C-alpha cells in the first residue's frame with residue numbers, strides 16, 4: 317500500500333482520456349448558474365513537473381500529452397481540424413505552463429480548480445502521507461484555495477457523508493490507484509451508497525484495462541449498479557496498443573453514471589483522433605457505448 321505516486325503517470329494516455337472527459341462534464345454542468353460541488357475522491361499531488369522527478373523517469377507523457385500535442389500541430393499545419401474537445405483540453409494544460417513548452421502537467425485537482433466559478437466548491441481526498449502534504453502546499457498557492465477543502469481521509473468511506481451536496485448539483489470523480497485489490501470492492505460499495513443518497517449526481521469512474529479479473533469485471537459491475545438504480549450510463553475505453561506480455565498500461569476506461577447527453581457526441585468526435593494520435597500499433601482502438609434509462 318502507498319507505493320503509488322501519480323507523478324509516474326502524469327500526462328499519460330490514461331490521463332488524457334480521464335481529464336478530457338472530466339473537462340467536458342464540468343463545462344456541461346456549468347451551463348446552469350447554480351452552484352456546483354465537485355468531489356475528487358483520489359486527488360494525488362495536484363500538479364506535476366514533466367521535467368524532473370518521477371514523470372521524467374517514467375516518460376509516460378512522451379506517449380501521452382507530448383505525442384498528442386505534436387499530432388495536433390501536424391493536423392493544423394496540414395490544414396486539418398482538431399476536434400474541439402481535444403483543443404480545449406490542450407489549451408487548459410497549456411494555460412498551466414509558461415510559454416509553449418510543456419514543463420508542467422496539472423492533475424485533476426488543478427484542472428478542476430482552474431474551472432471553478434465563484435459559486436462552485438471543490439472537495440479533494442488524498443490518503444498518501446507524502447502526497448497529501450504536497451497537495452496541501454500546491455493548493456494553498458491557488459487563488460481558488462478558499463473554495464477548496466482537502467481531506468486526508470479514506471474517500472470510499474467518507475463519500476456518502478458529503479452527498480447530496482447542498483445545491484444538489486454535483487460531480488464526483490473516482491480515480492483510485494487500484495494498487496489494493498480491495499479498491500474494486502470498495503468502489504462498488506461506495507457507488508451503491510452514493511446513488512442511494514444522491515441518485516442524480518454525475519459520477520465519473522476511471523479504471524485501468526488489465527487482465528486481472530477484478531479490472532475486467534469493473535465495467536460489467538458498474539453497469540449492473542447503474543441499472544439497479546435506474547440510471548443512464550456511458551462507457552468508453554481507449555487502447556493505445558495491443559502488446560501481449562508488455563507490462564505497461566495499454567488501455568484505460570471511463571464509466572460515467574448520469575452522463576450529459578452531449579458527452580457521447582463529443583467523445584465520438586475526439587476518440588478517432590486520440591486513437592490515431594496515441595496509437596502505437598494496429599491494436600489501437602476505442603470503445604464507446606451508452607444506455608439511456
Ligand code: SAM
Nearest residue numbers: 322358359360423424442443444470471491493
Ligand atoms: N485523480 C488524480 C489525477 O487525475 O490527477 C490522480 C489520482 S491517483 C490515480 C490516485 C490517488 O489516490 C493516489 O495519490 C493515492 O494515494 C490516493 N488514494 C488511494 N486510496 C485512497 C483512498 N481510499 N482515499 C483517498 N485517496 C486515496
